[in-house]
Structure formats: C-alpha cells, structure tokens
Amino acid sequence: MTRVAACQISLSIENPAGNISHANQGIAEAISHGAQIIVLPELTNSGYVFTSVSEVQDRSTTLDGEIISQWKEIAHKNDVVIVAGLALSVESRLYNASVIIDKSGLLGWYAKAHLFGEEHQFFKSGEKPPLVVNTAHGRIATMVCYDVEFPEWVRLAMLDRAALLAVPTNWPNLGQLIHGTPMEAVRVQAAASVNKMVAVAADRSGPERGHSWISSSVITDFEGNIKIIANRESEDDVQVLVADVELPTDTSITPKNDVRKDRQPDLYSGILKY
C-alpha cells in the first residue's frame, strides 16, 4: 500500500507568503501522518484571481527558485513525492504549471493545456502531454484542474502507464448545486475508474476577491471509489486528507477485460477532429 495525501489549503492572491506557509504546513502534516505522495493545489504560490499579468509575474517562481528548492530539500530529507501547482516562469513565459519532485530532485514540470475562464489572459497554454514520470513511490502523472475534464487527456496519462494521477486544482464555486458528491469529484472518480489509476485531486479553500471554491479535494482508489473527500464546510486554512491506496500494476479489470487492451484505437481517428 502507498500512503497518499491531498493538502487542501487556503490561498489568497493578497498573501503569497501565507500561501507558501499553508503549503508547507500541509506538507509537514502529511509527512507526520506518514504520507509518501503529497499533492497540493493549483497555483499554490500565487492564488488564482489575477487582474493583470504583472500580478502573475510578481507571484510566479522559476525552476531554480526558492520554493522548488525548499520542496526538493523536504522531499530529499523525508523521502516523499511532492506534486504541486505553481505559477511558473520559464524563459519569460508564464505557465499554470504542476511540478513533480522526489528525493532525487525535480523530475519534471507540466503546463496546463486546457485553460479555463480568463486564464488565457495570464498564461501560455501548455503544448505537451500530461507529465508522467517514475518516482521513488510509483509512476505518477500530473495535469491541472480543467485538464481532467478532457478524457482524451486523462487517457494519455494511462497510455503512458501512470499508476496515479495527481491533479492540483482550484475548483471554482460557480453557484452549482451540490447534492451528494460534487460533479468535480464524480469526474475524477470516473477518470480513475475507466483508466485504472489512483486519483488524487488537491483543491483549495479561502475566499479571494469575491470568488470561492468548492473545496472538495478527493482521493480515489483505482476503481474510482472515494477513499476520502474533504469537508467542504471546514474553515481551517490547512486540511490534509490521507489515504492508503494500492497502486495498480496492470490495467486488467476482469480476467477477460483490460481497459487498455480493450481499446479499439483504429476506430478512434474521429476524435482528432474538432
């Protein structure tokens, strides 16, 4: 079994130092519970509700910046994997990114390819598939928030043999009615189920410039069953969900069926059309 954590933390664009402090509190708490894989929200360093590119720029980090250095040190010292969303500046371009770090260092970074709402104003969209890397604790894929609503994208992670999908997210409260499991979590369950991958989505909390969030971080097993889901009503700045999950070693779902091998890719060419 692998112990995984989703750190649901309060973020605010007005308080970048507070964001990092909440993130590091979350990581420390997850480590204290024995977590081996720790997932943080989208745009952990910045918050979300930007009004100008310079606000993003001011709050962004670089690949050799302080935050990633800190997390490399924490990952090295504690033998944990950290997956986190960051406003990232690479070669003077700003990305809504996710990084994967383990004890050996930064394993890669990913840029959100499906931008939501106003994000096009602030970020360049990614042009590479979901990042999938071997880590000290299993083969992990990452993508960011709205990306997971594109089943083609999730499929690419499975086809690249990910065992766990880590999704930093800021799920906006758009006034949607929530009865039972929020649809955001339902979509994560289905993504896990049809791809036989564990899924960990780390959402955020904290009101920001009149916007709020559904604060529904969730961890599922590889059949899509919810192992734990956040308490949406909590007012804590740091809420750490921890679950023990088995990482899949193949994609079979019955003795005769396999979600990978049963695909009929020769019939899917229409999916490339608009």
Added chain:
Amino acid sequence: MTRVAACQISLSIENPAGNISHANQGIAEAISHGAQIIVLPELTNSGYVFTSVSEVQDRSTTLDGEIISQWKEIAHKNDVVIVAGLALSVESRLYNASVIIDKSGLLGWYAKAHLFGEEHQFFKSGEKPPLVVNTAHGRIATMVCYDVEFPEWVRLAMLDRAALLAVPTNWPNLGQLIHGTPMEAVRVQAAASVNKMVAVAADRSGPERGHSWISSSVITDFEGNIKIIANRESEDDVQVLVADVELPTDTSITPKNDVRKDRQPDLYSGILKY
C-alpha cells in the same frame, strides 16, 4: 423539456417471449407517463448468458423481423422514440446491437464495438462509430454497455453533436461493493458532464443462469446530475424510470468555456496508439 424513460426489465435467456412481453409492458408504461424517448436494455430479445452461438442465433432478430416491426408501429402510433438493445442478425452475422426507431421508422442500427467478457465468442464486434441520428425528439446517440467505459467513444457521439446518449446495458454484478452511487452510474454521470449530453442508461434485472445484475438504470441531465436512478432492490419485472430533461442546444458550460471548443485535438494524436 423532453420526457425520457429508461425501462429496466427482467430478462432471461430461457424465456424469449417473456423478454419481449416485459419490453412491451415497459414501453406501454413509459407511453402512459408521456415519455417521448424510451430506452430499453442490452439484448432485450435474448438475455445475456449464452452457452453457444446457436442460442444467440435462435433468439436473434433481423432488421425486418417481428420485433422491430412492432416497435415501428408503436413509435408511429404514439410519436415516441424507442432505443433498444437487440441480438441482431445482419447478413448472417450476429451483433450485440442497438436500434433507434421513431415515428418515421427505423433510423439506424449500431453494433457494440467494445465487447465484454465472453461476448467475442458470440458476436462480431462493430466497426462503426456510435450511431447518432436526428429523431422526432432530438439528436440521439447510442452505444452499448461496456462501450461507455471508453471515453473516446462517448466523445465521438458528442463530436457528432448528440444531445442525448442512450445506453442499453446489462451491468453484471461481479461482486463489486456498492456504497452510494454504483460506479457504473458514476461513469455515466461523468460521460454526460464532460460532453454536455443528457444520458439515459437502461439496465436489466432478473437472475439468469447464476448471474445477476446491478439493476441500476439511470437518467442524468446534461450536467451529469442524476435525475432518477433505479431501485436495485425491486423485484418487479418491469421498472420504468421517467424524468423531464432539457436537451442541450450547444456545448458551452460557462460564458468563456465550451467542452467542444476547449478541446485541443492537435495534442491528442497519442490517443490513437495502443
């Protein structure tokens, strides 16, 4: 609003006449409730647990057979759309098929492309995309059971501009633990949500040769919310679920976002690989 129905009926390979009788009872009840679109399970005419090809052959129908003729008459007389799973024989090939019929007649037939379990022994797999047709009550797509676990396949229905996805199904009880919504229904919810389509899955009941079913027919709105789900504990041979749903007229989900237009098909070519 459109009134839709899922007829969850008891099927048995031992009693083909009973299968058709249950189907016609379900259709009549749905019509009495004012349903305009009526969905029936997979393999309505035959049952599921075959032991030989001749058993399939004996229970199959042809496109000009009695069952389809009956349903054409019912659809014509009552101005309803009927979508039903059938063991279908076409040019001496047996298919696990779905047909769409409206007042103007048989609009098309579809052959299940993703065969489950032992089905390869009994059926030729389909080689055409999900069937999507304009009917008297909206643009409707159909696919069968396991097909819906392939998000690429559901996507093809959306790309062909379906407003409603009708899924005849026989969801086997494989001993899976069910807490809350069964995963089979969760996957249907997500399929509806990420494609902005109404979804109607008609499951079956009735023990058959030692096999049983989760009997969890479900109707969702185009956001994936469950409008109604079957009572799994019911012992009725005919359980008709009815719901009023709005059929979507576009694929927008917010003023800035659209599940169709936000796709990045240029980045998806990897999905065609095995």
